[in-house]
Amino acid sequence: MSLALAKVAPPPDDGITAQETGSTETGSATRVSAARPFIEFEKVTVRFGKGDKQVQALSETSLSIEEGDFVALVGPSGCGKSTLLKLVGDLLKPSTGHVFVGGRELGATPIRIGMAYQNPTLLPWMNIRDNVMLPLKIVPPFRSEFSAKRKTEFRDRVEALLAQVGLAGFGEKFPWQLSGGMMQRANLCRALIHEPDLLLLDEPFGALDQFTREELWQIMQDLWMTKKTTVLLVTHDLREAGFLANRICVMSARPGRILDDSSVAFARPRSIDMTYEADFVALNQRLRSLIVEARGGTGIVQAGGH
Numbered sequence: 001m002s003l004a005l006a007k008v009a010p011p012p013d014d015g016i017t018a019q020e021t022g023s024t025e026t027g028s029a030t031r032v033s034a035a036r037p038f039i040e041f042e043k044v045t046v047r048f049g050k051g052d053k054q055v056q057a058l059s060e061t062s063l064s065i066e067e068g069d070f071v072a073l074v075g076p077s078g079c080g081k082s083t084l085l086k087l088v089g090d091l092l093k094p095s096t097g098h099v100f101v102g103g104r105e106l107g108a109t110p111i112r113i114g115m116a117y118q119n120p121t122l123l124p125w126m127n128i129r130d131n132v133m134l135p136l137k138i139v140p141p142f143r144s145e146f147s148a149k150r151k152t153e154f155r156d157r158v159e160a161l162l163a164q165v166g167l168a169g170f171g172e173k174f175p176w177q178l179s180g181g182m183m184q185r186a187n188l189c190r191a192l193i194h195e196p197d198l199l200l201l202d203e204p205f206g207a208l209d210q211f212t213r214e215e216l217w218q219i220m221q222d223l224w225m226t227k228k229t230t231v232l233l234v235t236h237d238l239r240e241a242g243f244l245a246n247r248i249c250v251m252s253a254r255p256g257r258i259l260d261d262s263s264v265a266f267a268r269p270r271s272i273d274m275t276y277e278a279d280f281v282a283l284n285q286r287l288r289s290l291i292v293e294a295r296g297g298t299g300i301v302q303a304g305g306h
């Protein structure tokens with residue numbers, strides 16, 4: 001599923017929310033600790049609803065993520081992966097426990113966040129350049145300079161990023177003139193244009209065919225290697241997790257908790273061919289076994305009638 005809740009930054013003049021542009025900035029001030037990692041979940045639980053209808057999405061979960069890390073969250077469907085992303089994005093509050101981002105309790109830290117989901121949320125009436133530029137119109141400190149720089153510095157910044165993902169010359173096109181893979185590239189540009197401290201990716205390549213997806217992994221890897229943004233990626237694709245991440249956290253079935261937390265040491269830049277080598281396949285098999293076990297011991301979903 002994709003992140004689907006709430007606003008976190010003030011809406012711009014034209015009523016477009018930060019959520020729609022995949023960009024946010026979290027707000028004002030409380031508990032501070034300089035010694036904390038960049039992201040920390042401290043004994044966090046999440047329950048939805050009340051009484052009989054209550055759903056325990058996350059059981060007590062603790063997790064630390066260092067600045068510049070690339071962490072993938074994998075696990076059975078409904079185990080709470082997107083819930084963890086929503087907590088970090090300040091789109092959801094924990095029922096118990098604490099979430100710290102940038103050393104401060106969540107909601108306190110003015111950090112910039114970029115987000116990309118499975119379905120690119122490009123606005124159909126704007127060309128690609130204007131779509132990618134949107135966060136600069138919304139997120140401080142850029143928004144105060146937007147009128148002055150939109151036709152110069154900000155425009156150059158957008159063109160450079162579009163070129164980096166292979167979309168040079170497509171700034172004037174509209175979303176409907178692009179393929180799904182091209183729209184997702186533009187979507188990634190929009191998530192990164194305001195130089196976020198944290199990038200939250202919720203199955204961003206899930207709707208693409210295998211070859212386009214692999215192309216996007218390579219682009220994502222290049223972007224991460226040049227920008228070193230901290231990334232939290234939710235994915236069902238274990239090859240994707242192994243190709244992109246430095247660390248893979250496997251979650252249990254709902255109520256989710258972290259079952260396994262492994263670092264991924266393959267040298268960068270990683271190649272698609274590497275994902276067919278023995279070490280990589282062994283990693284995939286290990287992750288798969290953990291998830292099969294978490295789902296109740298079978299890799300086969302019983303469908304009625306056959």
Ligand SMILES: Nc1ncnc2c1ncn2[C@@H]1O[C@H](COP(=O)(O)OP(=O)(O)OP(=O)(O)O)[C@@H](O)[C@H]1O
Binds near residue numbers: 048055057076080084
């Ligand atoms: N707003 C909500 N109200 C009630 N239940 C919710 C709500 N949001 C999520 N849930 C439930 O919490 C659990 C965790 O949801 P979440 O979307 O985090 O899972 P996920 O691991 O991302 O799933 P998937 O891999 O299928 O996208 C699920 O059982 C879901 O139905």
